[in-house]
């Protein structure tokens with residue numbers, strides 16, 4: 001069996017045509033017809049809604065991390081501010097808070113979704129106000145491995161305190177909550193098209209914006225904050241964060257198969273659920289509510305026993321699977337446990353530490369078919 005990776009890029013076949021068009025018309029720059037059309041495709045994708053279509057606007061950017069950063073800029077986050085961020089996540093959710101000179105305040109997860117605990121979020125807000133006399137400037141929940149968060153509950157808390165929400169949906173492309181696409185609930189939403197994501201532009205991201213005005217402003221910051229003068233005039237600090245027209249060509253091709261990709265990941269997850277259900281103490285993580293449709297970007301398992309933990313047994317298990325040519329990966333190490341964030345305030349309940357101890361991501365991408373599932377499931381059972 002060839003090596004089975006967690007999630008590899010998978011082309012539709014149309015990507016080259018859009019790239020060729022860019023070369024033929026000499027749009028080899030970070031703007032152009034592919035960027036505009038990719039943004040339109042993404043807007044149509046996120047604005048689908050079971051109740052009533054939304055009217056969000058999209059700005060295509062060089063990375064998901066750039067999208068997190070620009071959303072914080074738009075929300076006015078600066079020196080001396082605090083921003084609440086889900087602790088159980090990849091570092092890119094939190095690092096841009098520090099780029100802005102602000103302090104991340106980490107909030108732990110609840111066990112059902114692995115995402116931010118709404119009750120703990122409220123406790124944290126109250127405590128920050130009591131301790132600093134100031135409200136946190138923004139809240140960043142994350143859709144970990146594609147799983148919808150308890151976004152209604154979090155939006156209710158956020159609205160009560162008047163704090164804007166920036167959803168990190170980098171892993172949640174196409175996941176839905178009550179029929180609405182994740183990333184469209186808060187003020188801003190982040191998408192990532194890194195090589196390992198649900199769809200890719202090789203590297204890239206996008207920011208879901210509330211309206212045309214916000215889109216224009218985000219584009220201004222993403223293109224060096226150049227003022228409308230006949231010469232180069234700068235009155236604010238900007239960034240070079242726009243997506244290349246070549247990368248956007250890949251994105252347009254990928255959008256023709258985006259729904260298929262999501263369905264495939266969901267199918268892979270269903271296979272793991274069916275075929276691993278007989279393993280004692282092993283739990284395949286599933287959406288806890290019928291109204292949460294995860295894209296299952298990565299299927300994850302956890303061991304309820306203490307034989308497979310990071311401190312004892314899990315890493316040798318990862319190594320045995322590695323020797324069998326299967327890539328797996330421990331769940332994200334929570335930000336409040338990271339040395340770089342040791343001084344950041346954190347509101348914890350033990351859930352993310354417990355999950356980090358005993359959780360693994362399994363291969364879930366387009367290259368995982370029937371034969372690979374059989375092989376992976378057998379190897380998991382053999383190597384326990």
Ligand SMILES: Cc1ncc(COP(=O)(O)O)c(C=O)c1O
Nearest residue numbers: 063064065090092093170192194
């Ligand atoms: C939760 C999360 N946030 C943000 C990012 C950043 O996205 P990018 O790699 O496109 O900068 C990623 C992925 O890389 C991610 O997993």
